[in-house]
Amino acid sequence: MRAGEHAYRTLRNEIQSGALPAGAVLVEVEQAARLGVSRTPLREALGRLVADGLVAQQSPRVTVVTDVDRDDIRALFEIRRALEEAAARLAAARADGAVFAALADEFGEAHLAGGEALDAYYRLIARFDEALDAAVENDYLTAALGNVRTHLVRVRRLARDNPERLEASAAEHRLIAAAIAAGDADLAAHATHVHLHNALASILRSLDAAEAAGDPAARADLATLTHQGAA
């Protein structure tokens, strides 16, 4: 793989997984040394991450991993609602019904107990997103949704899903997929709206609970993370 691409993917994964927490300072020479690339491709990677909104240039000399606060989550779900409702409508008009009928069946049969079952469920959602992207046939929309999903990964990590919510989420996805398969654009859009409303409510509740519990792991000692060479 190209060095710049490698640096970009690695940093993005580390930010999304929380290995590089919000506020961590990314110094070019340090990160370049750590990732085994030189400064030029690393700068390219940083530039892409800035464009993504995952890192920001706080001052001309210090680039940090961006934070995700309640207001960001609110904003993220506002645009997500706009994009996914539009995508659902377009998919309902254009999609191959059989594909989404099959996905609806899979959502109906999904069992969500155990860790590997959870992974399988997330893979199913990823396949659903892929099918949606393919069905809407709109590169601009797909790219915008991709950007939203990039940020969503971090939000999901903040808010641990509970089993009941996952069960409900599967049922909601099943309805959306069925509506698309049936070519019912209104139902697909409204079911998407409902799904996102419930998802946001669950995330905010989960966040409230975490904060009430003292939020033990949410704020690691940033001083130790400023220099990632020892990681």
Next chain:
Amino acid sequence: MRAGEHAYRTLRNEIQSGALPAGAVLVEVEQAARLGVSRTPLREALGRLVADGLVAQQSPRVTVVTDVDRDDIRALFEIRRALEEAAARLAAARADGAVFAALADEFGEAHLAGGEALDAYYRLIARFDEALDAAVENDYLTAALGNVRTHLVRVRRLARDNPERLEASAAEHRLIAAAIAAGDADLAAHATHVHLHNALASILRSLDAAEAAGDPAARADLATLTHQGAA
């Protein structure tokens, strides 16, 4: 200004204005020499343009200015509809009414005869967009809309606006601004929908007319544009 920023803005303007037409090949060394920067900042600029979708890497060695065809315009207006309707709703809920009431007045008074009046009208639309962005208070949405507007500049250039359409467009904007000022989210969204429907219809009609007329300026001789040093 930083060299990379300068290269990015210059190239973007040239693409948007048509000085660099669709299909023009951008060779790093040539463009770097032409713009008076070295390859490193030029590569940064190209990377950003690729991310914007204004240029594409056709093969590992040749990056070209992307084309805008009918299907792109369709796709662009699909996502634009989604984003601007959402923005209109949010603005209606959050905006300072006085700002949009004033804008509505200006749209009501806009006179569209003559070249400089047209420029003034486009500046008014730009101020409306700014006010909208400020009112929605959503960086993700603003960024996505910014990307859409980047492409829209080229579409506008393809389709020359006629005076009647501009008159109607002003009236439509006036209604949208008034609805936002009044806090009427439904009306703002529906008026936006109508406006975008009319704008798209007008553009497609204009495109049809241009193609029927033989489209004299639309396809310059690309061979002469491959090497932009003599431009």
Next chain:
DNA sequence: TCCGTGCTTAGTGTATACACTATCGGGGAC
């Protein structure tokens, strides 16, 4: 005559050196 192989060259990917700037700390002056 056609196909395959090797060479040449154009062009990009990466590393590194150099220059410029901002920030922080210390010292001097008021």
Next chain:
DNA sequence: GTCCCCGATAGTGTATACACTAAGCACGGA
């Protein structure tokens, strides 16, 4: 004692050199 200024240092911005890859062309063999 405090504030301001100057210098040192860290870190980024840019240029350039080198390496690697892919494509085109020519030459030789079948």
